[in-house]
Amino acid sequence: MSCDLSCWSGATRVRSPRPDDCGFGISFAEAVLGGTKTGKSPPPSVAAVSLDLSASIAAVGCSDGNVMLWKVVDDSLEQCIGFWRAHDEAVRSVALGGSQVVTGGRGGQLRLWNALNGSIVFPMEGHEGDVLALDVDFDRQRACSGASDSSLKVWDLTDGSLLCSLNGCHDAQLTGVQISFGDRPWRIASCCVDSVFTIWELDEKVPGVFVHEAIVIHGANAAVFCLAVDFSQRKALLGCRDGSIIYRTWQPKDSSTKAVSPDDSVTHAVEASTITVDALSEATGEIMGQSDRGLHAEPNSSGDIISELGGHQDCVRAISANFDLDLAVSASYDWMLIVWDLSTQSCQAILRGHTAWVLSVAVDWEAKRIVSGGADGMLRVWDLENGIPKDYVYALTGILTAHEVVTD
Numbered sequence: 001m002s003c004d005l006s007c008w009s010g011a012t013r014v015r016s017p018r019p020d021d022c023g024f025g026i027s028f029a030e031a032v033l034g035g036t037k038t039g040k041s042p043p044p045s046v047a048a049v050s051l052d053l054s055a056s057i058a059a060v061g062c063s064d065g066n067v068m069l070w071k072v073v074d075d076s077l078e079q080c081i082g083f084w085r086a087h088d089e090a091v092r093s094v095a096l097g098g099s100q101v102v103t104g105g106r107g108g109q110l111r112l113w114n115a116l117n118g119s120i121v122f123p124m125e126g127h128e129g130d131v132l133a134l135d136v137d138f139d140r141q142r143a144c145s146g147a148s149d150s151s152l153k154v155w156d157l158t159d160g161s162l163l164c165s166l167n168g169c170h171d172a173q174l175t176g177v178q179i180s181f182g183d184r185p186w187r188i189a190s191c192c193v194d195s196v197f198t199i200w201e202l203d204e205k206v207p208g209v210f211v212h213e214a215i216v217i218h219g220a221n222a223a224v225f226c227l228a229v230d231f232s233q234r235k236a237l238l239g240c241r242d243g244s245i246i247y248r249t250w251q252p253k254d255s256s257t258k259a260v261s262p263d264d265s266v267t268h269a270v271e272a273s274t275i276t277v278d279a280l281s282e283a284t285g286e287i288m289g290q291s292d293r294g295l296h297a298e299p300n301s302s303g304d305i306i307s308e309l310g311g312h313q314d315c316v317r318a319i320s321a322n323f324d325l326d327l328a329v330s331a332s333y334d335w336m337l338i339v340w341d342l343s344t345q346s347c348q349a350i351l352r353g354h355t356a357w358v359l360s361v362a363v364d365w366e367a368k369r370i371v372s373g374g375a376d377g378m379l380r381v382w383d384l385e386n387g388i389p390k391d392y393v394y395a396l397t398g399i400l401t402a403h404e405v406v407t408d
Contacts, residue, residue, distance in 0.1 A: 043394050046373025048094040049360040057081070058362065058371050059101055059115075060379055061091030067103060069096075069115060075369060075381050075390035084118030086111065092130050093145070097138030100157070104131025110145055112157060122160040126153050133177040133190070140181050144188055146174030152190055154202075166190075166200055176227040176239075187231045193223035197238055199250060228321035228328060235306075235323050239316030239330060245309035247345060307345035311338050320363040329370055329384070331358035337372055339387060349387030353380055 048061035051072075058077075060068040065087040071079035087105035095102045100121075101113040108127035113120055129149030136143040141157040152166040152174055170192040180187040186202040222242040229236045238246040314333035321328035326342040337351035337358055356375035363370050363384065370382040380392040 043377025045090075045357075045359060045375040045377060046379050047091055047359050049362045049371055049373045049379070050094045050096040051362040051364055051371060052096045052098065053364050053366070055098070056364070056367070057096065058379070059094050059096035060373060061086070061094035061103055062377075063090040063375075065089055065091060065105065067091060067094065067101060067113070067118075069101075070379065070393075072364075072369065072371065072381060075383065077379060077381060077391050077393050082115070082118060084113075086113065092132050093134035095134050095136040095138075095143070097136060100138060102134060102136050102143055102157070104134050104145055104147075106130045108147060108149075110134075110155075112160065124155050124160045124162070126162050126165070127151055129173065132173060132175055135177050135179045137179060137181045142179070142181050144177050144179045146177045146190055146192075148173035150174055150192065152177065152188070152200075154188070164202070170194055170196055170198065172223075175223075175225045178227060178229045180231040189227060189229040189231070189236065191224040191227045191238060193225070193241070195223055197224060197227065197236065225315055225317055226319045228319045230321070230323035233323050237309075237319055237321050237328055237330075239319045241315045243310070243312035243314050243316060243332065243334065245312075245316055245319065245328075245330060245340075247306045247309055247342065249304050249306060309340055309345055309347075311347045311350070312336065317357065317359050318361045320361055322363070322365045325365060327365070327384075329361055329363050331361040331372055331374075333357040335374075337361060337370065337382070339370075339384065351382050351387045351389070353382075353389045353392065354378060 044062040044064035046060055047063050050059045056072045058070045058072055060070065062068070065085055066083055067086040068083040069081050070077050071081050073079070086103045087109055089106040091103050091105055093104035096115065099115050101115045102111070103113065104110050108129060108131065110124040110127060110131050111120055112122055112124065127145065127147040127149060129147040129151070131145050131147050133146035134143065143155040143157055144152070145155065146152045150170045150172055154163040155161070156163055166188070170190065172192050172194040174190055174192050176191040178189045188200040188202070190198045190200065222240040222244065224238045224240055226239040227236060234250050236248055236250065238248070240246065312330065312332040312334050316330050316332050318331040319328060323342065328340040328342055329337055330340065331337050335352070335354050335356060335358060338347055339349040339351070340346070341348045354372070354374040354376055358372055358374045360373040361370065368384040370384050372380045372382065377394045378392050381390045382388065383390055
């Protein structure tokens with residue numbers, strides 16, 4: 001799904017202050033500085049970045065609650081084509097696809113937006129903690145979100161309804177999620193600061209009713225803050241608090257993974273992997289019953305650690321990977337990004353330029369372009385092949401300044 005840029009309300013990137021009217025019913029000063037024009041506050045962090053590859057647009061979620069959309073042209077942040085206030089507090093996660101943007105924020109806020117005019121389509125309510133993890137299949141209009149209350153939920157973007165909640169495998173804040181809804185069974189990968197990496201399988205046995213199975217893999221040696229997964233190859237990269245990246249596989253479920261239907265009277269008392277299923281199908285008139293009548297699965301620790309990638313000196317906060325190309329890019333609190341060669345499990349390039357924590361990264365593998373955001377308020381573009389910085393802007397400041405990139 002691509003964007004018709006003629007519909008956007010935006011302005012070309014400039015070296016002078018932006019006009020007061022930003023086209024979304026809120027002044028630039030209000031959006032950026034909370035109504036003040038002093039410009040003395042530190043720039044808000046770029047907490048989340050998402051790329052729409054078909055349109056070369058980057059959606060940026062910031063710690064002040066704003067969302068910006070940048071057009072990326074020839075490795076340059078050429079045009080700011082829109083921004084709006086998405087949340088009262090920090091935007092913790094963002095996903096962009098065509099004319100739709102999904103944002104997650106503090107206090108369980110999850111919202112779908114019309115990216116063409118910055119208007120809200122509808123909120124999605126159900127989380128109680130901050131929505132830290134988000135992945136969206138815009139073609140199939142499905143979203144999966146994870147929150148600091150350890151909840152994991154699947155949503156229908158056509159109407160904002162909750163399809164199901166997956167509970168029980170995590171008992172701490174959920175930090176990463178990735179979905180694969182192309183084939184059956186549907187698969188979801190999740191990670192958490194409790195050092196548990198989970199693969200969920202969802203089969204639609206009855207219209208509107210999901211049956212859940214899970215493979216729980218223990219093995220990360222620190223809290224897991226992010227993941228990148230290839231479901232077909234059964235490979236995963238897990239970014240950890242101690243700066244390590246665990247590169248591992250998992251085995252398909254076997255007899256060690258037991259499951260029963262919600263109607264089975266047998267209850268398996270399984271610590272750390274009980275999965276409860278919420279009521280799902282009002283349309284068919286079916287009621288699943290009490291929340292504890294869910295499917296139960298035994299934890300499965302099968303799988304091999306291929307390697308532990310060492311290079312970061314602090315928490316790995318975000319990671320993007322293309323397992324077909326054997327490439328990955330990680331972002332860390334040590335102010336660096338690292339490009340990894342997965343075939344040799346070695347560092348290919350170290351990207352320096354941020355002056356604070358690097359919080360987010362997205363990669364256009366075809367264009368060989370990396371986009372990163374940090375706690376320094378900078379949005380940066382890098383060349384994937386050689387790690388050379390191409391362009392950067394302070395994403396949300398009173399003056400959007402175009403900088404010449406200094407390579408040293």
